[in-house]
Amino acid sequence: MDLNLIRIFVAVYSNGSYTQAARALNISQPAVSQAIKRLEDSVGMPLFIRQGRGITPTAKAVSMAEPLETAMNLINGAFSSERRLLGYGVEAVLHSIGKLDGIKFVLPPSDQSQALDDLRTNKVELMVDNVMTEDPAFVSELLSEQPIVVVCREQHSRLTTETMTREAFYNEEHVVLKTRRGGSQLLDVLTPESLEPRNETMEVTALSGMAMMISSSDLIGIMPVSFARLWENKLSLKIMPMPIKSLPLALHLVYHRRFTDDQHHRSIREQIRERVNQHL
Incomplete structure (x- = not known):
């Protein structure tokens, strides 16, 4: 044969x-x-x-x-023990994984269907993202769940307590991520209640850019708690619980079933799980 x-x-x-x-x-x-x-x-x-x-x-x-x-x-x-995988990884989790031999991470496209097509056609070999799919061609494992929080600078001129009210949340100026999934921003997806219009003053393309902008202004932003803690002391940030109902951010490890028994691929997956679990 x-x-x-x-x-x-x-x-x-x-x-x-x-x-x-x-x-x-x-x-x-x-x-x-x-x-x-x-x-x-x-x-x-x-x-x-x-x-x-x-x-x-x-x-x-x-x-x-x-x-x-x-x-x-x-x-x-x-034949693949030395090969280097290419994977998609969102910024919210890459700091948890760090440098990992055997794989190179790049940021995923904002279009979720495009990211899955890239997995299907072997353009990338795995993805760590908040993507959801029921396509039987893929394995989707829950990697972590973490709350989202509100972040401002420690010396914010109005937010002087450790919590903020719902009214203050909508009154303050927001810096938001440009990335959207399914036409919605992350907060829209993770909030089970109807949102009031926010005062979105600035848009950035990365969480790190959001953290930097918050540290030097009175803007507020929303990000996963582990990422906020990463920059809390370095940039003198204040972390506050969400004043509105929100669901935790669920990050999944997604890959095509063709790689289920691939020894090298499986080793990389195990290391990713271990790194993320240690960090959270």
Whole structure:
């Protein structure tokens, strides 16, 4: 059996598309189609059938997929102990992970669907984010949950106590993150109640930029508590509980199921979990 045929079959099955498989493998779609036809001739029955504009696996393909994907992961793992993964990681958790041999983290795109497509096509191999998905192609593990807090500078001209009122929250000027998910800002997603309009005076692209701006002005901002504690003493910040109801920020470790048994990938995941758990 040609090992390349198995590699292409696994890619088609996991991506649910000849086109996406071709993109992930960096080969042409006709080459993918021809490989699947050769494999079908070898097993003596069809593996995928056309359904609308897409394809769906046959019962034979389903029965073959798991053992072949496991075998390919083991084979890939035998040659990948020194490879360097590329992953998406949000700033809210990267300070917890720090420098980790074997992986390079970059910030994810603001479009959640694009980030998942990049995982599907192997542009990146894992993601640490507040992304939520029920797509069965991915494994999504809860990595941590932490409250969000309000942050201001210690010498704020009006916020002189250790807490703030709901009225003060809406009266003060806010610095907010530019990043949005699903068209909403983070606070919109994590607040179960209807929000009043906030006085959004400034927009930044990073939590670190938010912390710096807060330290040198009377602006207030909202960030995860672990990130706020990181800068609390360095920038003379004050951390206050949210004066409105809010849910904890849930960060997930998300990766494609093709990497479940990959030895190197699994080692990186274990180190990420350990680093985050130690930091929180």
